[in-house]
Amino acid sequence: MTNSDVDRTALLADVRRVVVKVGSAVLTTGDGLNAMAIERLAAQLSALADRDLDVVLVSSGAVAAGRQRICERTQECLRDYSDMASRQAASAVGQGRLMHDYDEAFAKHGKVTAQVLLTRSGLKTRERFVNACNTLEKLLEWQVIPIINENDTVSTHELEFGDNDTLGAMCLVLTGADLFINLTSADGVFDRNPDDHPDAKPIPVIEDIAALDIEALCDGETNVGTGGMYSKLRAARRAAQLGVPTMIVSGRGNFDLPAAMDGVPCGTLVLPDDKAVSSKKFWLAYHDDPSGAVLVDKGAAKALLNRGKSLLPIGIRKVEGCFDRDALIFIKTLEGEELGVGMCNFSSSELERIKGKRSDELTAIIGPTPSDEAVHRDNMLLDAAI
Missing domain, CATH: 2.30.130.10 (PUA domain)
Incomplete structure (x- = not known):
């Protein structure tokens, strides 16, 4: 199931387009957005772009940014944001703040960004799905870095992606990417939940994720986002079906994505399936x-x-x-x-x-x-x- 001897350098040598997903647990603190985390992420992704890689960022953080802004303006720091209306309203406040911070951080490295807000209902029809593909392709052709998030303000519970890990996997087929990087608060995947088991051992490589009992492996979530390791592994399994490898690595501290692209071991590498499904079948199975x-x-x-x-x-x-x-x-x-x-x-x-x-x-x-x-x-x- 696992093998630490996989030649990462050879596997990643031909990567030309990468989807990077970053969650709230990486981008935020208890007080809201972490400006240093955004600056560090922009520097890392800009370094990848400077290698002639197409970079697509799927980012959480709008709700946390909205909470922060509301607290600054109204002092209502104890407001409950668990209901959908509050979460959507906070996202409406925070999405602009999040993009402003990203735009300024990437501009320091000479990069232009674009905001792309998607809904699951917007991808349910094949025509609208293809239109989204064409728009993202044009942005990448212009060497713009698309920053994608779910349009929480208008999504209903029945039609939401549920978490940005799911959205990130869908963006692989939207963009034709050949690598998925999932930045998390953990140092990769462990054989047991390290929060409950201090002796848990890291898993450097997952060769056959379809054979992995994800439910048994994952019994915890982060307390900020809506995902957790279960959703990250499920997204990695979907990516594997598409023939795309996934790197689940820490987005905290002094992480180094260019070094990881050079084959330096870090986090967990999930290998792709030998036989990939078509993009049409992938869309059909996961669009709804x-x-x-x-x-x-x-x-x-x-x-x-x-x-x-x-x-x-x-x-x-x-x-x-x-x-x-x-x-x-x-x-x-x-x-x-x-x-x-x-x-x-x-x-x-x-x-x-x-x-x-x-x-x-x-x-x-x-x-x-x-x-x-x-x-x-x-x-x-x-x-x-x-």
Whole structure:
């Protein structure tokens, strides 16, 4: 599972575009934004850009910046920001403050930045997703450093990314990046939670993250952000599926990203899968939360896993949830094991009527059908990291 002898230099030699995600635990203190952390991060990323690397930054910190600003102006330092309305309002106040600090910090190194605020709903349609890709590509062509954050002010709970680790992984396919760097408050990944186990050992390299029991490994979160190591490893697993390596390293103290790019061991390196999924399948699997599920029999599960087949209605035994056509759904065994996710050609009500039926029976039951397949293999990702 792990191997400290991986040739990092060779692995990173051909990297041309990198997505760097930094969380609130790195950027903030108990009083708000940490100006020194922002200055240090801007210097590090500018050094990467000076190596002709395209750099994309995914940054948290708007809510903390907003809290800080509100406290400075109103002295309401004890306000509760746990509800969504307060969090969104604080983000509205803090996003400008955060970008102002970034813009000034990068300008000291001759770099131009651009604010990009994304919502999950804005990436749900393929057309808008492609438009976001084109915009980011043009910014990088102009040698501008995009600074991406979720548009917390307008996101609803149902449509938010949930954490910027998830957003960072989505930005890999948005930008076509070939490296994901996740800056955290910890010195990489450990075999147990070091907060609870002082004897926890670091994991320098994760060769096969799909085989790693992330749930068992992670039982704690930072007290500032919404992520924690679980979300970072889940994002790394998604990156691995895309064929992109991930570096989970400390963003505190005297961290040195140029040295890390030269192969100097630090933190944890998560290796990519040998066989990468397409960007279309990646987007399909992770652009939305599944709306329901279908439970399939053993024959259908075998056909999906071993023969690369599409899922036909005849193999479906149970339908869970209420969803429309073209919804993203889970595909599970009758025992509840998740096989993957896919875009369903039928609504849940239609599937209830045609489950277990042969393809030549479908029209007689529900009328003209969009397809013989419930989920086509081209619109399916098995072993998805949901």
